[in-house]
Each structure stands twice: as structure tokens, then as C-alpha cells.
Amino acid sequence: DGKLCTEGGGTIVLGxxxxxxxxxxxxxxxxxxxGPILYYHYVNTTIGYADGQKxxxxxxxxxxxxWPVTAK
Structure with missing residues (x-):
């Protein structure tokens, strides 16, 4: 939102x-x-929520x- 995290700001980059x-x-x-790549794990709701399905x-x-923004 244009305000530094160190000043109480912050914006979700990936939700x-x-x-x-x-x-x-x-x-x-x-x-x-x-360039910079954001990597992560997640649950695909069409597959399932079990540990082996992440x-x-x-x-x-x-x-x-x-500011960082995720791109396709």
C-alpha cells in the first residue's frame, strides 16, 4: 500500500x-x-488436502x- 513494512505497512504479494x-x-x-522467482508450496483444492497432495x-x-508483484 505504499508504506514500508518497517513503518507498519505491507501488502500481500501472493495469497x-x-x-x-x-x-x-x-x-x-x-x-x-x-530474474527473481517466488517459490512456494500450496494445496490445490481440486486435488485434495492430504500431506502427499501438496x-x-x-x-x-x-x-x-x-514493490514486489507476482507476474505470470
């Missing part, structure tokens, strides 16, 4: 959407070709606005 539920365990990998996801991060 539940569509079949992606509860993304978490995230990290950022700086890919030499594609999925791995990733999205490119775009910082062109000065």
Missing part, C-alpha cells in the same frame, strides 16, 4: 486464489535468466513499480 489455497513456505530464487508453485516477481 489464495483460484485452485491455489494457502500458499506458504516461500522463498525467492534469483534466476540468472528470468503442490509446488512459482511466479516471477516484478519490481517495476518499486
Amino acid at each position: 489464495s486464489h483460484g485452485d491455489v489455497y494457502g500458499p506458504g513456505g516461500q522463498g525467492v530464487y534469483d534466476d540468472p535468466t528470468h 503442490q509446488f508453485g512459482w511466479n516471477k516477481l516484478d519490481f517495476s513499480s518499486g
Whole structure:
């Protein structure tokens, strides 16, 4: 929202959407070709919620606005 996290601000970069539920365990990998990649695990609600059914996801991060935004 344009306010630094150290000043009580913050914006969700990636939340539940569509079949992606509860993304978490995230990290950022700086890919030499594609730039920063946000990776995470999540539950695909069309598959199931059991431990063995967790999925791995990733999205490119775009910082062109000065703040991280997930890109396709």
C-alpha cells in the first residue's frame, strides 16, 4: 500500500486464489535468466488436502513499480 513494512505497512504479494489455497513456505530464487522467482508450496483444492497432495508453485516477481508483484 505504499508504506514500508518497517513503518507498519505491507501488502500481500501472493495469497489464495483460484485452485491455489494457502500458499506458504516461500522463498525467492534469483534466476540468472528470468530474474527473481517466488517459490512456494500450496494445496490445490481440486486435488485434495492430504500431506502427499501438496503442490509446488512459482511466479516471477516484478519490481517495476518499486514493490514486489507476482507476474505470470
